[in-house]
Amino acid sequence: MIGPTLDAAGAVLADLVALQPCAGASPDVTVLCADVTRSVIAEAFPGALVPVIDSAGSMQVNVAASTMSDWRRLKPILLAFAGPTLTGFDGVPEPFDTADPVGTRLMLAAPAVTAIMRLPGDDRSRIAALRAVLRARDTLARAPELQRLAPVPTSWLLTRFQDYLNVGRRDAAAAVLERLRSEFRLDALNIKFLEVQLLAIFEDWTRIVALPEFRSLCVARRTPATTAFLLEALYRTYIAEPFDAENVAGTRTAFETLVQPFIQSMLITGAPPGLQAGGWRLLGLEALGSGHGDLLSILADRMHELGWIADLLPARVSATPQAAEVADPIDTAREALIQAEAVDSIDLLTGAMAAIARLSSDELALLRETMPFRPMVQATDELASITPPTSWIAWLDRASDPAFTNALDFARRGKDEWEIGASVGDPVAVRALVAALEKVQGDELAGDRTTQALPYLVAWLQRDAEFPRAALSPIYGRLLTLFALGSARGATIYESSQVLVEALLAAGLDQKAYHDLIADIDEIAGDGFGVDMVYWVLGLVESFMNAAAPDASARETFLHRILARIVPIYGRLTRLQRIAVTLLSSELGWPLPVTPATDSPSADDDLANRLAGLRIAIYSLSDSSSRQAKSALEEITSAVTVDTNADHGGSVRLRALAENSDIFVITWLSAKHAATEFIRKHRGSSTLLYAQGRGFSSILRAIEDHLSH
Template identity: 60%
Template structure:
């Protein structure tokens, strides 16, 4: 601020008062200025009404009517002055003007009082603090953002987990891998600090698959697609194999893609004695590309090899896999292997140092039958002793198979029934609400998602999203995935009305700016639905064809002008948003 007309001492005090502008702990700003007659005025600016309520009593107490003209009553800024007009452009909620007396000594006293008021507010505790959020909720919210591609929001959660020391550095790195993989940033994964350590660390099968995927895209994709056998094998030997070898174990990760299987195939070419890998590749010829044609025909089968292996050897291998990979399925395999051992064989494993830690983990959980599907998980969710429910759900997202459920109407109905049963118990309902982002991510793994056969699951989960808001849940972004899936799969009039009711419930009576992206996605999906209806109507097709698959052409039409009678929307907030956006 220009205070050249004042002496040095007054100018320094005015400058100190104006420091409130940049103070993040000060609820507004105090801006000293000189009027045309040389008198000192202090503009009081509050960005919100709540800030004004906090600021006013302190200013009245420190520099009220006994020292200045300020009596706590708001006052508009004087227009026509450059500084006042510039402050007005920030659109403050409340403003006031504090006029200082003409006497120099009184001015200095008032300015010192304002500095004390500023320091007092800076030291005051924040009375409105958000309640601590459990780490499990933050992880569920992280998955929720990844499901809908909100990279910045997911990165913010990741930064909070890191800054608040919620997780160890290894798990933070794994979440970084998941973030980059969601947006196909494979080079960024390979360039992560300590990438080579991630390849040998204890990790989940899902992270193993993503690390292999990153190695393939970064080093092998180009020569492999060009069918340059020599260059592909050279790059694998020099660049990929030293990192990939610790991860190439049996069984392979459940969610391993064709690119990961190609690395398995290249390892089988490089090391023909790896019969464990060769047996895995027997049924994977479609994923291997040209590598499959170079592999020798395996004369052994995995089943016969396991049958010939001693139970103690099987248990040793299972425990070593548990020690290397954090997996629900591998832990279940280890417990099953231990159950086949005689007491003296168990004692032998307990005495061996390499097997003692995984042996303790397996035996500790041996009496508890772990869930092996979402139906099992939902049935167990009501058990208060099932304290690892969310940890199991987070891993199940990538481990439990989806294809069998998606192709079997009986399995679909069983899952839908399990979802309904889980709502009877408050504990199960709360756990299910927190696990919804993982369930949605699991559903998206099915090829050609969404599938019409899975409509009952999509509808049940969307209803749970609507109900969970009543319990304060904040992981609602994944609901837009389900809404789009339901609209794509096709709905009759009754189901469509139920969908609108769920959307209305999730949105609530009013929505904040944090929901704007969610709202816009819903508007786009509903707008596309109406475009499909318009296409069918012009072709003289009945309104029931609204349930047909999406048209390949997506004309841009005004949403309100083509809405059919049976799908009229009665939520004012949507029309207000459409009007705001120009229809």
Template identity: 50%
Template sequence: MITTDLEAAQSIASQLRERSKDINFPIGSEALCDQLLETVDSANFPGALIPELRADGELVVVAIAEPAAWRRLCPVLLAFAGPTLTSFDGLPDTDLADADLAVVIAAAGPHMTATVRLPSDPRGQEMALRALVRARDTLARAPSLTRTAPEPTSWLLARFQDFLNVGRRDAATAILDQLRNELRLDALNLRFLQVQLHATFEEWREIFNLSGFRNLTLARRTPATTAILLEALYQNCLARFFAAGDTAVLQKVYVEEVRPLAVPLLKTPLPTSLRIGGWRIAGIETLISPGRTDLRYALADGHEQLGWLANHLTSSSSTESSFYQEAADEARERLVATEATESVDVMAAALAALTRLSDEQRAELAQAEPFRSALRGLEHEAGNTSVPTSWPTWLARTSDPTFTNALAFARLGAEEWLVAEDGADPASVTSFLDGLNYAQSNPLAAERTAQALPYLVAALRRDALFPNPGMTPIYSSILTLIAMGSARGSSTFDSSLILVDALLSVGVSATDYRELAADIDEIAGEGFGARMVYWALEMIEAFMRSPAPDLAARDRLIHSVLARLIPIRARLSSLQQAGLQNLSEEFGWRLGVPPARQESHNDELASRMRGKTIAIYSLVENASRQAKAALQAIASDIHVQCNADPVGSSQLRALATCSDLFVVAWAAAKHAATDYIRAHRNGRPIVYAEGKGVTSLLRAVEDYFSGQSRQH
């Protein structure tokens, strides 16, 4: 790459490709010259090789690199295309082929160059060009001397959860692709992550249509995945018949189409995360199979979810009759359950049952299948010790060096445990905070806790009362830990948006408000990278949408963030600049005419958006209007239409069927409307904005069209 600045390298490469269109390279050398030009923005190549045709018809290749990269490039060029084939002798010079080339590459900063002259005869030119291409390919395959160590899979999974927490679908998909391309996980676990991704955006049809869906119902899975699969079955096969209220038709469709897939999923105890569709499928199965008394007892916990189906179920006691069970029988039952369900609570119950066995009973159990295999698998996963059954017990174990699967348990715990069993009970909240504070006193525990923060945020959102005023101390403490992690270089900070919005929604005191602003300032850091710009703008919008107990603290934070954004304004995309301009004007910052931008990037973005019809759905209509104005300022022929209907309508249907891109404000939308949009998109692209403001809408649009650019 011609410079370590990726965006600058891409800008130079774009200009050089446009320039090469006007150069008539010798016949037969065009393809080779194009391959050499790819080195300009190739991250695996130290420097660049730029083919040039001089005014006298001489074909040369300009080798250019930063001083540090030149030391790596020079010996390779000598080895592949030295004096035997070309004029290159390893010495740099300053004789560029054209003056206009010097203007283009000036943006690369300090560099060293050498003009590699090729033979005059066509055959010699082709041999030299092929040698240079082989040098390019060799360097591309060579290991990077400055490459950072690969991130552990557990960190990638935590970042995947971080992106899902805020609805960043494209970013979560990129992590999923990385896990797949680097062979980090097996095919089954990758498919379960894909199921989790679709479920986050309630894309039940996509889950149901996944290849191998039947196999997923038979595989070992988490309780949360079981709940998702049941919901996908209900929404795709039964919801419309349930709405009609016809019991006979509903049972017929269930028996013929759904039951073979649903029965393997209907194991008790039912998942605590079961959705309305899962409860109703369990109710239908109970009607058809009166002998499933286990389901009948379990339905008592979800009676209000059954709708009219509840009237068709005979009344029964909400508690199962007590009976005595031999310890050995209970241990066998619990062990078999661990083979079917990947659950922390199931593992804990199995281990507890094993502790009640005598040595003789345990030895007997370990000799017979399938209990021997189940016992071996349980010991491998849990280490044959007690496993955490709540967040406080998980925090208590984080300081144990042998607790090497801490993040794996945190990922499962996010689906099964509430952060505080009773958010209205101060003792429950205090118990969690004590465990959190204790973990910070140990370096190992603090590191593990920091890595698990996205899972903690996901568990907080499972609270039916979220944002819960009684949980405010927990929100603040976890946000502070995210700020501390950001200061140490942590890459999982997107979930902070959720906590900030929750704290601002429930309201905080002036003192807590100042601490909140300080945490955000800490997360922002001293300088912004490209990834942080949209996050910073969205955070400012969140503070501006909410009451400010301390206006001075809010203004200090916003002015501090804006002051760090202004110096990099020239490097922002057009849409980022539009968002910055809107927010700056509200606080009296007059930025004037935007400075020179990366025109190639912005022009490419505008060209991909030109002539497109973009639909925006958000209940925050002011944000939609501002996003529309910003988009149309990029290219006047972009057609942007906004909608805020709470349910499906003729206008919403027209937008869903006709627009090239549909943007849904994930945090400011009605489920009925989003379901209606998905039902009428018919495979056309739909993207989700992570927040409620204009910044999130612009980010979703730019991410989509930038992703198209990378694919091409």
């Protein structure tokens, strides 16, 4: 059905019938056209299909969906029943021709998406295509229960994307990004920003600069985090080599010819949060060439980031107090609005709203009547009742408010903008955040929102240069407890919880905190878990085995209990998962009990055939993990060649492995190591996988996931 009500849809159908869209068709085609057109008033159908014959005799079916949700349901069904084999429909939206009266009438119903299915020229093929369209319509009509299932919200997909990035699951994050793109969840620009984020997390800087849209991204309205990524990509691609060689002339030439035009197009007025050393150096080079006073002020406290550039910068001249002028309130508001319009920043938006609030009624009226400020003021008016939070504590205080419907959106942006440095090592700030986290436990809505925002909170904590930090252990522990008690623990967002577990173990725990950690993991795992959680569980087991234990007896009991929960599903595990379970249980001195599940042969997952003939390289700073992964893979088949490496810098052997291996795996915790940049440089476009943990089970998981797709 098209339109908000059945009566409205009926009016659309009446108008379409009056237009006689299939005039001149054969009787058989005419009957089918009338039947297809009744989709306009079919309440169980997500949209409208209207066949049309134009003046030249060409025939097409106009497709209209009222909402993006309807389109996501409609597109795959139409592709399945009447895709490119029968029609010209390939699933890509397309506007109606302005000369098409049927399309013009459908547009009056304000559809969210339109598309066109072009039909063949002969009657026989047209009849086959129209019948296929009818079967698609009837299939949806016979499955009303599927239509009531709420689709996964876009905000949840974005949260899942961040969750995978937190633990280095590049392929999984890329799959979420592709879903967001294929289902038209976001516009093309925001999809590209997410792609930049993904590439930046894995330090794939040259691919960012090589994006065809890179120049457009530099001039578009961006978040501060995206700006920081673009700057770092420019530095690493064009400037790092001559800068490291202290080639002053070469650095300045490369900057002026290859980088400066992009910097100037970004219109940077302040240092974006999260700016890395490369970005600071580009701002230093820009200030070096222009003597820009504002840039010099920004760089004043960052001279240690600039290297030899700092010695070349002119001294910043401070304005005397007498020279300072008090800006007019309306000028301040104009400047704040311009900055908020140019940069998608919570802080700038908050500043603009505060500046507008200080205006008199006459000044506000003048601003509302003046272009280009009128639409900017209108936009802030719409947000007047939603004061943006400026910290996680403010966000948590608002989490119980039913009107705070864009909580996850603010969390997604706040993870990059909200200060982390001021919180570390400050017991008062730590206690305040822990208290805010404890408070949300007493409210169901606040607890659910905080649980859903867990990946963003973890990403924010990971911005700490010394993560994991012992002083922040109370925050790590409280977040993990919230997640254990939250309603989303049974969903797919549990990867970031492993980051918290490893952070707590690395930071060191007393006996009570250790017992609390075990209790939280027990709660998250539940009484039983599925095959999809096995690698997650094995990763936790390895983390506990590798970390110091304030209570060895409690650790042993816990690990045996966790492994025992795998026994009922052992028969459903892949061969590689079984080998991993057996290796870990043997290390614990706990042989798996013989049951029908453990004694049965594993399903033939064809992994041996897929591994045979491959050369796999594993780079990890933990030799034992690499050796265990190598042993497990070779147990699957002797036809696989597995090489391990832990060199701390570029070497002839490491280069040979990078250039010649079919699959190269880097453990995520080694991904920031100097040698990994060397690997990426010589790997080119060949397969490079990231294992999310430091243990061998995460290496096996990365390989198995890759070979399964």
